Amino acid sequence: MAQAEKSETKQAQALHAPILMKRAEAEVIRALRKLGKISRTEVSNITGWSKAKTSQEIRSLVGKGYLVEVGEGASQGGRRPGLLRINNQLGYLVGLDIGATSIDMVLTDVGGNVLQRCSALADVRQSPDEFFSRCSELILQMANAQGCHHDQILGIGVGVPGPVDFSRGVLVAPPLMPDWENFLIRDFFQHTFPAAYVVVDNDVNIMALGEQRAGDGVGVEHFIFIKIGTGIGSGIVSNGKVHRGSIGCAGDIGHICVDKDGPICRCGNTGCLEAMAAGPAITEKALQAAKNGSSPLLSQMMEANGGFLRPEDVNAACREGDQAALEIIRASGQMIGDVLAGLVNFFNPSHIFIGGGITNFGNHLLVSIRRAVLRRSLPLATTHLAINFSRMGPEAGVTGAVALAREYLFVIEDQPFVIV
Ligand SMILES: [Zn+2]
Structure with a gap:
Protein backbone atom coordinates (compact mmCIF):
# COMPACT_ATOMS: atom_id res chain seq x y z
CA MET A 1 0.00 0.00 0.00
CA GLN A 89 -8.62 10.36 36.42
CA LEU A 90 -10.07 8.89 33.24
CA GLY A 91 -6.56 8.52 31.88
CA TYR A 92 -3.44 10.45 30.98
CA LEU A 93 -2.25 12.76 28.23
CA VAL A 94 1.22 13.60 26.97
CA GLY A 95 2.37 16.92 25.49
CA LEU A 96 5.60 16.66 23.52
CA ASP A 97 7.37 19.70 22.13
CA ILE A 98 10.26 18.88 19.82
CA GLY A 99 12.82 21.60 19.11
CA ALA A 100 15.86 21.41 16.85
CA THR A 101 18.09 20.59 19.82
CA SER A 102 15.74 19.75 22.70
CA ILE A 103 12.68 17.83 23.80
CA ASP A 104 10.24 19.10 26.42
CA MET A 105 7.40 16.88 27.55
CA VAL A 106 4.75 16.64 30.23
CA LEU A 107 2.42 13.92 31.47
CA THR A 108 -0.96 15.27 32.60
CA ASP A 109 -4.34 13.95 33.69
CA VAL A 110 -7.16 14.44 31.21
CA GLY A 111 -7.90 17.80 32.81
CA GLY A 112 -4.46 18.96 31.65
CA ASN A 113 -2.98 19.15 35.18
CA VAL A 114 0.75 18.49 34.93
CA LEU A 115 1.88 15.39 36.85
CA GLN A 116 5.36 14.77 35.43
CA ARG A 117 7.83 16.75 33.36
CA CYS A 118 10.86 15.82 31.32
CA SER A 119 13.33 17.88 29.30
CA ALA A 120 16.29 16.51 27.41
CA LEU A 121 18.79 17.54 24.80
CA ALA A 122 18.08 16.00 21.43
CA ASP A 123 19.14 16.21 17.82
CA VAL A 124 16.56 16.15 15.06
CA ARG A 125 19.25 15.14 12.58
CA GLN A 126 18.89 11.60 13.99
CA SER A 127 16.76 9.18 11.99
CA PRO A 128 13.06 9.44 12.93
CA ASP A 129 13.09 5.83 14.20
CA GLU A 130 15.92 6.58 16.62
CA PHE A 131 14.50 9.92 17.63
CA PHE A 132 10.94 8.78 18.34
CA SER A 133 12.13 5.58 20.05
CA ARG A 134 13.89 7.82 22.53
CA CYS A 135 10.75 9.95 22.92
CA SER A 136 8.74 6.77 23.64
CA GLU A 137 11.27 5.72 26.28
CA LEU A 138 11.09 9.12 27.95
CA ILE A 139 7.29 8.99 27.95
CA LEU A 140 7.41 5.51 29.50
CA GLN A 141 9.78 6.80 32.18
CA MET A 142 7.33 9.59 33.06
CA ALA A 143 4.46 7.10 33.05
CA ASN A 144 6.36 4.71 35.35
CA ALA A 145 7.21 7.52 37.75
CA GLN A 146 3.48 8.31 37.93
CA GLY A 147 2.40 4.66 38.23
CA CYS A 148 0.53 4.94 34.93
CA HIS A 149 0.31 1.97 32.56
CA HIS A 150 1.07 2.70 28.91
CA ASP A 151 -2.49 1.65 28.02
CA GLN A 152 -3.83 4.49 30.15
CA ILE A 153 -2.31 7.16 27.95
CA LEU A 154 -5.26 8.38 25.90
CA GLY A 155 -3.70 11.15 23.88
CA ILE A 156 -0.33 12.45 22.74
CA GLY A 157 0.03 15.93 21.26
CA VAL A 158 3.26 16.43 19.33
CA GLY A 159 4.81 19.67 18.09
CA VAL A 160 7.55 19.33 15.47
CA PRO A 161 9.87 22.00 14.02
CA GLY A 162 8.77 21.87 10.39
CA PRO A 163 5.79 22.08 8.02
CA VAL A 164 3.07 19.55 8.93
CA ASP A 165 0.27 18.21 6.75
CA PHE A 166 -2.16 18.37 9.65
CA SER A 167 -4.77 15.86 8.49
CA ARG A 168 -2.15 13.18 7.88
CA GLY A 169 0.07 14.15 10.81
CA VAL A 170 3.26 14.02 8.75
CA LEU A 171 6.06 16.44 8.00
CA VAL A 172 6.38 17.64 4.42
CA ALA A 173 9.80 18.75 3.15
CA PRO A 174 11.17 19.69 6.58
CA PRO A 175 14.40 21.64 5.97
CA LEU A 176 15.91 20.74 9.37
CA MET A 177 15.34 16.98 9.13
CA PRO A 178 14.72 15.81 5.57
CA ASP A 179 14.73 12.13 6.67
CA TRP A 180 11.54 12.69 8.64
CA GLU A 181 9.47 13.51 5.55
CA ASN A 182 6.25 11.43 5.57
CA PHE A 183 7.38 9.46 8.62
CA LEU A 184 4.21 8.17 10.29
CA ILE A 185 4.66 9.66 13.76
CA ARG A 186 1.11 8.70 14.73
CA ASP A 187 1.56 5.03 13.83
CA PHE A 188 4.91 4.93 15.57
CA PHE A 189 3.53 6.10 18.92
CA GLN A 190 0.39 4.00 18.66
CA HIS A 191 2.56 0.92 18.50
CA THR A 192 3.70 1.59 22.08
CA PHE A 193 0.62 3.47 23.30
CA PRO A 194 -2.32 1.68 21.65
CA ALA A 195 -5.04 3.63 23.47
CA ALA A 196 -3.65 7.03 22.54
CA TYR A 197 -4.87 9.28 19.79
CA VAL A 198 -1.81 11.06 18.44
CA VAL A 199 -2.08 14.58 17.01
CA VAL A 200 0.88 16.15 15.24
CA ASP A 201 1.21 19.86 14.54
CA ASN A 202 3.82 22.46 13.76
CA ASP A 203 5.78 23.64 16.83
CA VAL A 204 4.65 27.27 16.52
CA ASN A 205 0.98 26.32 16.20
CA ILE A 206 1.17 24.45 19.50
CA MET A 207 2.88 27.46 21.12
CA ALA A 208 0.06 29.68 19.87
CA LEU A 209 -2.47 27.20 21.27
CA GLY A 210 -0.59 27.14 24.61
CA GLU A 211 -0.60 30.94 24.76
CA GLN A 212 -4.32 30.94 24.04
CA ARG A 213 -5.13 28.32 26.71
CA ALA A 214 -2.89 29.39 29.56
CA GLY A 215 -0.96 32.56 28.70
CA ASP A 216 -1.74 36.20 27.97
CA GLY A 217 -3.68 34.99 24.92
CA VAL A 218 -6.58 33.72 27.07
CA GLY A 219 -9.71 35.41 25.75
CA VAL A 220 -7.87 37.04 22.80
CA GLU A 221 -9.72 36.22 19.57
CA HIS A 222 -7.17 37.34 16.98
CA PHE A 223 -3.44 37.11 17.53
CA ILE A 224 -0.15 36.07 15.97
CA PHE A 225 2.43 34.09 17.91
CA ILE A 226 5.86 34.46 16.35
CA LYS A 227 8.73 32.19 17.29
CA ILE A 228 12.24 33.48 16.68
CA GLY A 229 15.07 31.02 17.25
CA THR A 230 17.10 28.94 14.80
CA GLY A 231 14.27 29.67 12.38
CA ILE A 232 11.28 32.00 12.32
CA GLY A 233 7.66 30.88 12.15
CA SER A 234 4.26 32.01 13.33
CA GLY A 235 1.01 30.56 14.62
CA ILE A 236 -2.21 32.38 13.81
CA VAL A 237 -5.23 32.42 16.10
CA SER A 238 -8.28 33.69 14.25
CA ASN A 239 -11.73 33.86 15.85
CA GLY A 240 -10.32 31.98 18.84
CA LYS A 241 -9.05 29.03 16.77
CA VAL A 242 -5.64 28.11 15.38
CA HIS A 243 -5.78 28.85 11.66
CA ARG A 244 -3.83 26.15 9.82
CA GLY A 245 -4.89 26.91 6.27
CA SER A 246 -5.94 24.33 3.70
CA ILE A 247 -3.13 21.84 4.35
CA GLY A 248 -1.48 23.05 7.55
CA CYS A 249 1.32 25.42 6.63
CA ALA A 250 -0.37 28.76 7.33
CA GLY A 251 1.92 31.10 9.23
CA ASP A 252 5.21 29.89 7.78
CA ILE A 253 6.49 33.47 7.56
CA GLY A 254 10.19 32.65 7.87
CA HIS A 255 10.39 32.24 4.10
CA ILE A 256 8.87 35.56 3.11
CA CYS A 257 11.48 37.33 0.98
CA VAL A 258 12.96 40.48 2.47
CA ASP A 259 15.91 40.85 0.10
CA LYS A 260 16.14 39.07 -3.25
CA ASP A 261 19.91 39.60 -3.21
CA GLY A 262 20.22 38.25 0.33
CA PRO A 263 21.92 35.03 1.45
CA ILE A 264 20.66 31.58 0.44
CA CYS A 265 18.12 30.17 2.87
CA ARG A 266 17.93 26.50 3.90
CA CYS A 267 14.72 26.33 1.83
CA GLY A 268 16.78 27.02 -1.29
CA ASN A 269 15.51 30.56 -1.99
CA THR A 270 17.43 33.75 -1.33
CA GLY A 271 16.89 36.49 1.21
CA CYS A 272 14.16 34.83 3.32
CA LEU A 273 13.36 36.55 6.62
CA GLU A 274 14.72 33.52 8.48
CA ALA A 275 18.04 33.60 6.61
CA MET A 276 18.36 37.33 7.26
CA ALA A 277 17.16 37.76 10.85
CA ALA A 278 17.03 34.50 12.89
CA GLY A 279 19.67 33.21 15.34
CA PRO A 280 22.22 31.89 12.79
CA ALA A 281 22.06 35.15 10.79
CA ILE A 282 22.69 37.13 13.97
CA THR A 283 25.75 35.06 14.88
CA GLU A 284 27.05 35.20 11.29
CA LYS A 285 26.92 39.00 11.29
CA ALA A 286 28.53 39.08 14.73
CA LEU A 287 31.37 36.89 13.46
CA GLN A 288 31.93 39.35 10.62
CA ALA A 289 32.02 42.22 13.11
CA ALA A 290 34.47 40.25 15.25
CA LYS A 291 36.74 39.53 12.28
CA ASN A 292 36.68 42.93 10.58
CA GLY A 293 37.59 44.76 13.77
CA SER A 294 34.35 46.72 14.18
CA SER A 295 33.76 45.08 17.57
CA PRO A 296 36.74 44.38 19.81
CA LEU A 297 34.42 42.83 22.40
CA LEU A 298 32.94 40.32 19.92
CA SER A 299 36.52 39.54 18.78
CA GLN A 300 37.49 38.73 22.35
CA MET A 301 34.42 36.52 22.77
CA MET A 302 35.11 34.74 19.51
CA GLU A 303 38.67 33.98 20.56
CA ALA A 304 37.54 32.77 23.97
CA ASN A 305 34.98 30.47 22.25
CA GLY A 306 37.50 28.92 19.90
CA GLY A 307 36.42 30.87 16.82
CA PHE A 308 32.66 30.68 17.28
CA LEU A 309 29.90 32.93 18.58
CA ARG A 310 26.47 32.01 19.88
CA PRO A 311 23.36 34.23 19.84
CA GLU A 312 23.71 34.63 23.63
CA ASP A 313 27.21 36.07 23.11
CA VAL A 314 25.79 38.74 20.84
CA ASN A 315 23.18 39.46 23.50
CA ALA A 316 25.84 39.66 26.21
CA ALA A 317 27.95 42.03 24.06
CA CYS A 318 24.88 44.21 23.51
CA ARG A 319 24.29 44.39 27.26
CA GLU A 320 27.88 45.52 27.69
CA GLY A 321 27.09 48.44 25.38
CA ASP A 322 28.78 47.04 22.26
CA GLN A 323 27.56 49.18 19.35
CA ALA A 324 28.05 46.55 16.63
CA ALA A 325 26.06 43.93 18.58
CA LEU A 326 23.32 46.48 19.20
CA GLU A 327 23.11 47.32 15.50
CA ILE A 328 22.90 43.62 14.55
CA ILE A 329 20.03 43.01 16.97
CA ARG A 330 18.23 46.18 15.86
CA ALA A 331 18.57 45.21 12.20
CA SER A 332 17.01 41.81 12.92
CA GLY A 333 14.18 43.43 14.84
CA GLN A 334 13.53 45.84 12.02
CA MET A 335 13.35 43.11 9.35
CA ILE A 336 11.02 41.02 11.51
CA GLY A 337 8.93 44.11 12.22
CA ASP A 338 8.69 44.99 8.52
CA VAL A 339 7.29 41.53 7.72
CA LEU A 340 4.96 41.67 10.73
CA ALA A 341 3.68 45.04 9.53
CA GLY A 342 2.43 43.38 6.34
CA LEU A 343 0.78 40.64 8.38
CA VAL A 344 -0.84 43.22 10.66
CA ASN A 345 -2.37 45.02 7.67
CA PHE A 346 -3.53 41.72 6.21
CA PHE A 347 -4.86 39.98 9.31
CA ASN A 348 -5.58 42.78 11.83
CA PRO A 349 -4.64 40.98 15.07
CA SER A 350 -5.09 42.70 18.44
CA HIS A 351 -1.95 41.08 19.87
CA ILE A 352 1.41 39.78 18.70
CA PHE A 353 3.25 37.48 21.12
CA ILE A 354 6.92 36.81 20.52
CA GLY A 355 8.50 33.58 21.77
CA GLY A 356 11.50 31.35 21.08
CA GLY A 357 15.14 31.52 22.19
CA ILE A 358 15.72 35.04 20.90
CA THR A 359 13.30 36.53 23.43
CA ASN A 360 16.30 36.66 25.81
CA PHE A 361 17.48 39.55 23.67
CA GLY A 362 15.18 41.82 25.61
CA ASN A 363 14.15 45.34 24.96
CA HIS A 364 16.38 46.32 22.03
CA LEU A 365 14.85 43.62 19.87
CA LEU A 366 11.30 44.29 21.05
CA VAL A 367 11.58 48.06 20.57
CA SER A 368 12.89 47.73 17.02
CA ILE A 369 10.15 45.24 16.11
CA ARG A 370 7.49 47.56 17.56
CA ARG A 371 8.93 50.58 15.82
CA ALA A 372 8.97 48.87 12.41
CA VAL A 373 5.40 47.56 12.82
CA LEU A 374 4.07 50.96 13.88
CA ARG A 375 5.87 52.74 11.06
CA ARG A 376 4.67 50.46 8.30
CA SER A 377 1.19 49.32 9.36
CA LEU A 378 -2.03 51.18 8.69
CA PRO A 379 -2.97 53.45 11.62
CA LEU A 380 -6.32 51.72 12.12
CA ALA A 381 -4.65 48.31 12.33
CA THR A 382 -2.29 49.45 15.09
CA THR A 383 -4.79 51.47 17.15
CA HIS A 384 -5.16 48.72 19.75
CA LEU A 385 -2.25 46.48 18.76
CA ALA A 386 -0.12 45.10 21.60
CA ILE A 387 3.29 43.58 20.77
CA ASN A 388 4.95 41.75 23.64
CA PHE A 389 7.18 38.83 24.49
CA SER A 390 5.26 35.73 25.52
CA ARG A 391 5.74 35.16 29.24
CA MET A 392 5.25 31.40 28.96
CA GLY A 393 8.74 30.35 27.84
CA PRO A 394 8.97 26.61 27.12
CA GLU A 395 5.57 26.12 28.81
CA ALA A 396 3.78 27.43 25.70
CA GLY A 397 4.78 24.43 23.58
CA VAL A 398 3.96 21.63 26.03
CA THR A 399 0.75 23.33 27.19
CA GLY A 400 -0.41 23.62 23.58
CA ALA A 401 0.56 20.01 22.81
CA VAL A 402 -1.54 18.76 25.73
CA ALA A 403 -4.42 21.04 24.71
CA LEU A 404 -4.29 19.50 21.24
CA ALA A 405 -4.41 15.96 22.67
CA ARG A 406 -7.35 17.00 24.89
CA GLU A 407 -9.29 18.30 21.90
CA TYR A 408 -9.31 14.83 20.39
CA LEU A 409 -10.25 12.90 23.52
CA PHE A 410 -13.93 12.30 22.86
CA VAL A 411 -15.46 11.21 19.57
CA ILE A 412 -19.11 10.49 18.75
CA GLU A 413 -19.51 6.81 17.89
CA ASP A 414 -21.56 7.21 14.70
CA GLN A 415 -19.67 10.35 13.63
CA PRO A 416 -16.06 9.19 13.98
CA PHE A 417 -14.66 12.36 12.41
CA VAL A 418 -16.42 14.79 14.71
CA ILE A 419 -14.58 15.65 17.87
CA VAL A 420 -16.62 16.66 20.90
ZN1 LIG B 1 13.62 30.24 3.07
Missing part, protein backbone atom coordinates in the same frame (compact mmCIF):
# COMPACT_ATOMS: atom_id res chain seq x y z
CA ALA A 2 1.30 3.48 -0.83
CA GLN A 3 2.47 5.40 2.18
CA ALA A 4 -0.07 8.21 1.82
CA GLU A 5 -2.92 5.74 1.35
CA LYS A 6 -1.83 3.75 4.39
CA SER A 7 -1.79 6.94 6.42
CA GLU A 8 -5.37 7.85 5.37
CA THR A 9 -6.58 4.46 6.52
CA LYS A 10 -4.72 4.84 9.75
CA GLN A 11 -6.30 8.22 10.36
CA ALA A 12 -9.78 6.74 10.12
CA GLN A 13 -8.79 3.96 12.50
CA ALA A 14 -7.00 6.30 14.83
CA LEU A 15 -10.07 8.43 15.37
CA HIS A 16 -11.68 5.42 17.02
CA ALA A 17 -8.88 5.25 19.55
CA PRO A 18 -10.05 7.87 22.07
CA ILE A 19 -13.26 7.66 24.03
CA LEU A 20 -16.35 6.89 21.94
CA MET A 21 -19.66 8.24 23.08
CA LYS A 22 -23.29 8.58 22.10
CA ARG A 23 -24.58 11.88 20.70
CA ALA A 24 -26.55 12.72 23.86
CA GLU A 25 -23.49 12.07 26.03
CA ALA A 26 -21.45 14.27 23.72
CA GLU A 27 -23.84 17.18 24.36
CA VAL A 28 -23.07 17.05 28.07
CA ILE A 29 -19.32 16.76 27.46
CA ARG A 30 -19.42 19.74 25.07
CA ALA A 31 -21.11 21.88 27.71
CA LEU A 32 -18.55 20.78 30.27
CA ARG A 33 -15.68 21.63 27.93
CA LYS A 34 -16.99 25.20 27.83
CA LEU A 35 -17.99 25.65 31.46
CA GLY A 36 -15.66 23.35 33.41
CA LYS A 37 -18.28 22.45 36.03
CA ILE A 38 -21.98 22.13 35.54
CA SER A 39 -25.16 21.34 37.50
CA ARG A 40 -27.96 19.03 36.35
CA THR A 41 -30.26 22.04 35.92
CA GLU A 42 -27.69 23.71 33.65
CA VAL A 43 -27.42 20.52 31.57
CA SER A 44 -31.19 20.48 31.30
CA ASN A 45 -31.28 24.18 30.26
CA ILE A 46 -28.54 23.76 27.64
CA THR A 47 -29.87 20.54 26.09
CA GLY A 48 -33.61 21.13 26.53
CA TRP A 49 -33.96 17.67 28.11
CA SER A 50 -36.52 16.82 30.78
CA LYS A 51 -35.35 16.38 34.37
CA ALA A 52 -35.75 12.61 34.03
CA LYS A 53 -33.72 12.33 30.82
CA THR A 54 -31.01 14.61 32.23
CA SER A 55 -30.73 12.43 35.36
CA GLN A 56 -30.57 9.28 33.26
CA GLU A 57 -27.82 10.59 30.95
CA ILE A 58 -25.77 11.95 33.85
CA ARG A 59 -26.12 8.67 35.75
CA SER A 60 -24.86 6.82 32.69
CA LEU A 61 -21.88 9.17 32.24
CA VAL A 62 -20.97 8.92 35.93
CA GLY A 63 -21.37 5.12 35.76
CA LYS A 64 -18.93 4.93 32.84
CA GLY A 65 -16.45 7.00 34.81
CA TYR A 66 -16.52 9.98 32.43
CA LEU A 67 -17.97 12.43 34.97
CA VAL A 68 -17.53 12.92 38.71
CA GLU A 69 -19.48 14.86 41.33
CA VAL A 70 -17.48 17.80 42.67
CA GLY A 71 -19.35 19.40 45.54
CA GLU A 72 -22.14 21.95 45.38
CA GLY A 73 -22.76 25.17 43.47
CA ALA A 74 -24.47 28.36 44.67
CA SER A 75 -28.09 27.98 45.71
CA GLN A 76 -30.71 29.54 43.46
CA GLY A 77 -33.18 29.74 46.34
CA GLY A 78 -33.59 26.04 47.10
CA ARG A 79 -31.19 23.19 47.72
CA ARG A 80 -27.61 23.80 46.56
CA PRO A 81 -27.16 21.99 43.23
CA GLY A 82 -24.56 19.19 42.91
CA LEU A 83 -21.86 20.04 40.36
CA LEU A 84 -20.22 17.69 37.87
CA ARG A 85 -17.05 17.83 35.87
CA ILE A 86 -15.12 15.55 33.51
CA ASN A 87 -13.28 12.89 35.50
CA ASN A 88 -9.62 13.88 35.38
